[in-house]
Amino acid sequence: MAIPMMEVINVDKSFGSGEKQVKVLSQATFHVKKGEIVTLFGKSGCGKSTLLNILGGFEKADKGSIRHNGEPVLKPTKTCVMLFQQINLLPWRSVLKNVELGLEGEKLKPKEKWARVMDALKLVGLENSLDKFPHELSGGMQQRVAIARALAIQPDVILMDEPFAALDSFNRYNLQQELLRIQKKKNTTIVLVTHDIDEAVYLSDRVIIMSSHPGRIQKEITITQMKPRSRTHADFQYFRRKILDEFQLSTELIAPEYNI
Numbered sequence: 001m002a003i004p005m006m007e008v009i010n011v012d013k014s015f016g017s018g019e020k021q022v023k024v025l026s027q028a029t030f031h032v033k034k035g036e037i038v039t040l041f042g043k044s045g046c047g048k049s050t051l052l053n054i055l056g057g058f059e060k061a062d063k064g065s066i067r068h069n070g071e072p073v074l075k076p077t078k079t080c081v082m083l084f085q086q087i088n089l090l091p092w093r094s095v096l097k098n099v100e101l102g103l104e105g106e107k108l109k110p111k112e113k114w115a116r117v118m119d120a121l122k123l124v125g126l127e128n129s130l131d132k133f134p135h136e137l138s139g140g141m142q143q144r145v146a147i148a149r150a151l152a153i154q155p156d157v158i159l160m161d162e163p164f165a166a167l168d169s170f171n172r173y174n175l176q177q178e179l180l181r182i183q184k185k186k187n188t189t190i191v192l193v194t195h196d197i198d199e200a201v202y203l204s205d206r207v208i209i210m211s212s213h214p215g216r217i218q219k220e221i222t223i224t225q226m227k228p229r230s231r232t233h234a235d236f237q238y239f240r241r242k243i244l245d246e247f248q249l250s251t252e253l254i255a256p257e258y259n260i
């Protein structure tokens with residue numbers, strides 16, 4: 001059997017010490033295959049971001065192991081990049097320079113660097129906005145720049161922590177659609193954190209449901225509806241309901257935009 005792209009095995013994590021110690025993750029185990037979009041889904045505070053940070057090597061697990069292509073993850077690397085809800089563009093750098101930032105420190109010939117940056121910018125549809133500065137862009141466009149910066153690095157895995165949460169629903173829907181297009185083209189592996197049920201069902205191949213206090217993997221739900229998915233299709237509603245059922249939320253609550 002092929003080695004999964006990412007493996008999380010029996011991960012425990014606590015914060016604080018003594019009486020103030022709080023166990024945030026317990027025995028978390030899951031894997032992500034190449035080219036999959038896997039979403040960590042659960043209530044606020046259940047440990048989704050902590051688990052994502054551990055996957056990226058930004059936090060250390062107390063117990064258990066994280067493997068990327070079979071190798072232990074001990075620190076952040078450029079093979080696994082993180083995209084945050086806060087977009088973190090440098091305001092004094094143009095779109096082009098912000099995307100180039102991801103390649104700083106890499107030994108690339110100028111021509112190769114240009115090709116990578118332009119390829120990424122074309123993928124997000126910003127190849128004609130090279131000289132614009134972040135304040136001249138909408139929130140959605142800024143997040144596209146951040147996605148281009150991540151893509152230019154050509155990572156194996158992109159970790160996304162609620163990347164579209166700050167956007168209005170039009171921009172969010174648009175970018176979700178764009179993300180699927182880009183992901184399909186590059187067969188990128190994505191691990192996403194969200195508490196937006198629509199986003200989880202629209203994007204994911206698998207949704208990993210987490211319970212709280214401490215965070216555990218409660219269930220994995222494979223979303224078998226064909227992509228691109230219609231949000232109004234009965235199958236889409238079926239998977240939303242299936243996720244809501246995990247939280248014992250009644251079916252009356254399955255209105256669009258419902259967030260856990």
Ligand SMILES: Nc1ncnc2c1ncn2[C@@H]1O[C@H](COP(=O)(O)OP(=O)(O)OP(=O)(O)O)[C@@H](O)[C@H]1O
Pocket residue numbers: 015016024042043044045046047048049050051195
């Ligand atoms: N560095 C830290 N030090 C102490 N406690 C922390 C730290 N990071 C997270 N926590 C605590 O761990 C718990 C899980 O936090 P985490 O951010 O992983 O949850 P989450 O599921 O991503 O929440 P949300 O959906 O609200 O972002 C929370 O109770 C949080 O306060």
